[in-house]
Amino acid sequence: MTNRACLLIFTLLLLGSTTNAFAQQPVSSAVETLTLEQAINLALNDNRQLKNSDIEVKKYGDRIAATRTLKLPSFKVDVQASQLLTPLNFTFDKGTFGTFEATGPIPNEDTTISTARKPTLIVIGQVTQPLSQLYRINLNLKQLNVGREIAEQQSRAQKQTIVNQVKRAYYAVLQTQSALLAIEESLKLYEELERVTTDYVAQQVALKSENLDVKTRYAKAEYDALNLRNTLATQKEQLNHLMGRDIRAEFTLNAVPEATSFENNLAAARTRAIEQRPEVQEGRLKIKQAELDRRIKKSEFIPDVGLGLTYISPLNLNSIVPKTIATFGVTFSWEIFDWGKKRRELDEKSRIIEQATNGLADVESQVLMDVNNRHRQLQQTRQSLRIALLSQDTAREQLRVVSHKYRVQMALLKDVLEVQTRLADANNQYQQALLAYWSAKADFEKAIGEDK
Secondary structure (H helix, E strand, C coil): CHHHHHHHHHHHHHHHHHHCCCCCCCCCCCCEEECHHHHHHHHHHHCHHHHHHHHHHHHHHHHHHHHHHHHCCEEEEEEEEEECCCCEEEEECCCCCCEECCCEECCCCCEEEEECCCEEEEEEEEEEEECCHHHHHHHHHHHHHHHHHHHHHHHHHHHHHHHHHHHHHHHHHHHHHHHHHHHHHHHHHHHHHHHHHHHHHHCCCCCHHHHHHHHHHHHHHHHHHHHHHHHHHHHHHHHHHHCCCCCCCCEEECCCCCCCCCCCCHHHHHHHHHHHCHHHHHHHHHHHHHHHHHHHHHHCCCCEEEEEEEEEEEECCCCCCCCCEEEEEEEEECCCCCCCHHHHHHHHHHHHHHHHHHHHHHHHHHHHHHHHHHHHHHHHHHHHHHHHHHHHHHHHHHHHHHHHHHHCCCCCHHHHHHHHHHHHHHHHHHHHHHHHHHHHHHHHHHHCCCCC
16 A cells, blocks of 8 residues: 555656646746747847848938939049140241231241240149939939838848747747756656656566666656757857847747637738738839839930039249130030940840849749748648647546546556656647747748738
8 A cells, every 4th residue: 555655646746747847937037038029129129130231221321412412513623743844835926916017027036935844733623513414313313212212121021031030039949948848847757757666676566677668768858858958058049149139148938829810811911912022012113223224324315514614724834824714614525426335225224124024023923922831831830739739638638537547546557657748748749839830920921021
């Protein structure tokens, strides 16, 4: 009766541990408890890749501001300091300035005025205001604005990818924690079982092989627990990296919520994906960008017309040379004949528009396939979760029945242990199925273009 009483107490201990197998371990108040929403917000604020994508958008603001200055007058000064290699000679023929009765011809003979070889300085100042070029500059500004919108969509796609990675990393940590809790409960079971079987071997009521079998199982469970702890440490480092903080930061996670109703309206999901996915928005913007690029190329057929003020001041030359020369007028520049170069470049831009249009159609097709695939996976994980829940209920009922039989001496201890092990496995499988469902739901949300 003493051995039977010990077995009964041991079984009750096992039944008590089963009910707590998947409860969260108590955590020190010093360790941060991280919710999924907090993890996502940390990643959106501190992830280094997202910071770089935001910087890329800001760079377009700098380019737009720089291009806008082209609409304003430009000021240019050219200074040439040089050394005359040969004398600068000015020859005036006899009577160049006229012939007068009082003086006769001026000059009265051929005259040459020379400037010795010496350093000279020529200062040329120009102020130009573009006129016809304003049309092309405005087109360039529109193109840069479209480029900024493309960068914003790329940044948005990057954010969606990071959010999805954070969700999957978060769920992966929870999966590993769930498996580790199950292994740790098994370790308690095997530890107590080893103690009991060791006593039974000493009392010659159990075989030595049974004790060795328990020890083997215990060692295997210890090995599995070590692997899971190492995996958990790696996964936490990856999650910290995604959140843009020190990978050594310690934290614990909140339990994942139970599954909720999932998206059944596939047609509505496809429509939302076409409207929201940044890849689709980027494809449409690329078409607009290509059209603007073609208009910019076409504007090159327009002559460059502007206003110009020019000031020239030669220094250290002969006094006969004017000290200042100033002009103001209209500048005109036009390449009359280019052997068809512009026309061929314009044809190339038209083909780029065609490529962008085909690219958009291809992206939309890929998006729809992605939504369909993610929706199927979500359905499968939902069904798998239902099966795991039924298995959990079945194992719990079997344990209740076999425990009652054991109390009335109609079942053996090993039967109770086997059923308890099945329940522990069913509990772990349910947790795994639940977390797999949430991972599939995260992928589906990304597929339809949800930002968080």
